[in-house]
Amino acid sequence: MTTKLFGEPVQRREDERLITGRGRYLDDLGANALAAAFVRSPHAHARIREIDVSGALDVEGLVAIYTWEDLPGLLAEPLPLLIPHPALTHGRTGHALARDVVRHVGEPVVMVVAADRYLAEDACALIEVDYEILKPVVGVEEAAQAVNLVHEDVPGNIGAHLVQEVPSASGQSAREAIEAAPHTLAFRLDIERSASMPLEGKGVYARWDSDDQSLRVYSSTQTSTSVRMAIAAKLGLPLPKVEVIAPDVGGGFGVKIVHPWPEEVLVPWAARQLGREIKWTEDRREHFISSSHERAQVHYVRVGFDDAGRVLGLDVNILHDHGAYTPYGIIVPIITSTQLVGPYKLGAYRVEFSSIYTNTVQVTPYRGAGRPQAVFCMERTMDRIAAHLGLDRTEVRAANFIQPDEFPFDQGMTFQDGRPLIYDSGDYPESLRMLKEIIGWDSFPAMKAEAAAEGRIIGIGIGCYVEGTGVGPYEGGHVQITSDGRVHVSTGLTSQGQGHETVFAQIAATELGVPIEKVSVVTGDTRRFGYAVGTFASRAAVMSGNAIALACRKVREKALRVAADALEADPRDLEITDGVVHVAGAPSASIPLATVAVLSNPLRYSFDQETQRATQFASPAPADRPPVAEGEEPGMEGKDYYSPVRSTFASGMHAAIVETDPLTAEIRILRYAVVHDCGKLINPMIVEGQIHGGVGQGVGGALYEKMVYDEHGQLLNASFMDFLMPYATEVPRIETAHLETPSPLNPLGVKGAGEAGVIPVSAVIAAAIEDAEGITIDKMPISPPELWELRRSR
């Protein structure tokens, strides 16, 4: 078989265990563990007067009850602020268990440990917490008025305020450019709250080994290495005594990159206290009210442009609702601010945001992470310019595109990784050409007229985006060929369904020239690889993919060196095919990699016939040099890291045709087309899958999903009955095409693909509905009743 697997639609290697019920998700582990459950705040804002646990003490199977007062040392301190930023002047994080004040419904107040979850919940129900109810702050605009405060010591409810200005080439500010522009428009755009909502919630399972004085923790996390460091720090344990493993994870989409969640430190702590295995598995309601949300932002846009629709100045003011706490800093509004400019070369740009506290669940990145809002802003702006000038919407976009010969293109801002926002490569005019062809843009007016003649209402919309992917600081890869010829690859970042076991094996098999069946991949296990950042920001293929390729190249070089010795050949004449090193053009002069692995490790003791070759009397090294030469290491293994100077920028464009019902205002997506450019494709089947899934989530965000809080801060739709995620009946068939503009920044030429699908969907659907109805759409998601209301008030 061929060993050139990079770029092939290789079937997934993780599937067999997952389709036979042999996957190992968090709650599948720890059959004998005790169960933890939590008493959570029923109020959005309240002071805890008293906690009375006496009623729960007689519950059968009860093992322990903990409140904040029980927590020792650092565990009693606030949870870490993961990403500080100079503009985040009033960053606040919660406690593992609430101390004095609760600031959103769902905040954990008491932890109960019992024989099983049923009994733990029985005990929770019997614990009485006396609250003094404080005035809740709900909704970003109400919060901005600061009549009531979420945190007493945060004036105006403002956690952060940041302005970024990029003047025009002639030194004009955005506001000056808008003043001087031939045309100006000003409007407001809103996006509502949604959430990652993986089908598996969070979960933690901890085992304290009192003989070994060590802790093993399993967590349904997007970053096991960072959880490990946080646990070691909070519990005061030496780092080598803590191991964290992300088992099979049932989806993440951003929410599981946040850490340590209260439960991630409390469960291991209690396991150590009690000397018992403890497990906590989040239920769906808990996930709704205590894990993160995202998306809610209000945007005030002012734009100045010329007769061709070229943007001369753009000024955007953003109100970002970050909920009760800011553990993940201000990454989301920073991404909105910087990615808003998309594939365009703007005259001058100014963006300002205020990140505002409310008594709601905290806001941290959800797939797309601020980009869906950014693209909604920019693309709605493009559509407004086109409408104002009477130009075709694609013409206005084309007039503003960065051209293929202008890369690298410096947007003059600082990106979410603290590095300059410089686009590495792309071909936006070609993407647009492809998309228009697929969706039939130019023939759509005729189609629309035809539909109208039948009494049907249809419309078309388009949305373009650029996505900074593969953010640093680094990831690493470790590759080892053992004496049985097997190749063991590990990387520290975690997997939540992206197919890493397959794509990383494809990379290793291609680099090493071995059959993919010989390669196994482990991710997210600190026992195998301790240094990592995590899986987020469409970074795994870029970061770990390249790190693994670099590690493989080191191993390959060593293998050729060792094989060259054995074959008495020049390493430069050697090739590896199907796991056999051979002289190019002379296949008979060959040696299997398994044997090369044996020879790479000089042995005193053999453990089978094969390894006898490496023992001291079987193959004595030259007397004048040590068995392991200077600068060498025993074994056929290698490790390397990939740390990019900056992010690599993927891009794409989506278009949709929608139909709206003249009577009921129901909205149906008739066609959905995607042109996607993530550089070199490692596995096109998997990339397509990522796009499909992203678009599916985007459709949810555009038409169905929103978190509905009432004025008391109660989440009214905290169940799958009421928070409407799309079923198969709601997601259209997605037509995809790929453009491959390699990234010049990394050895594999790849860019990230994980988040792309979700990013422009709200913009695209809004544009299509607007085109169908002739009604301005400035708020998403939109439901049939809302569209019906817009029609009525027209």
Added chain:
Amino acid sequence: MNHAITLTVNGVVREASVPARRLLSDCLRHDLGLTGTHVGCEHGVCGACTVLLDGEPVRSCLTFAVTADGHEITTVEGLAGDDGLSPVQRAFTECHGLQCGFCTPGFLCTVTAFLRETPAPTEEEVLEAVSGNLCRCTGYQNIIKAVHRAAEIQAEEAR
């Protein structure tokens, strides 16, 4: 108070002692160790916990274990036969019909029962059949494709 129940799970007679409130999903997962059945919402909406009760798909998170006493249950662990993976399982892999895999057992059980009743389904019938199961990863396109492919494999193998 516990109740002694006897279930035939994947062709094997299994006994358990459970309180009346024990959900069938918890009984399968925690009492019988069959963790392939997943729980995504615990209120019967997501379909991840779907198993076959006397051949019919049911939400095991909305079923008490005691009510399944004396009945036959098939879980994802029981879908593969002696000759390997079932056509539905093979089709899901071939068509990339799963990503994180958490909802997959529910889809596999649902589709297995559906194709037994409807071996040559139309596009509409397939859509209807899977429209009670949530997936957050795939956008469903490849799941739909997999159901058609499974029907095809079944037909090929019946010949």
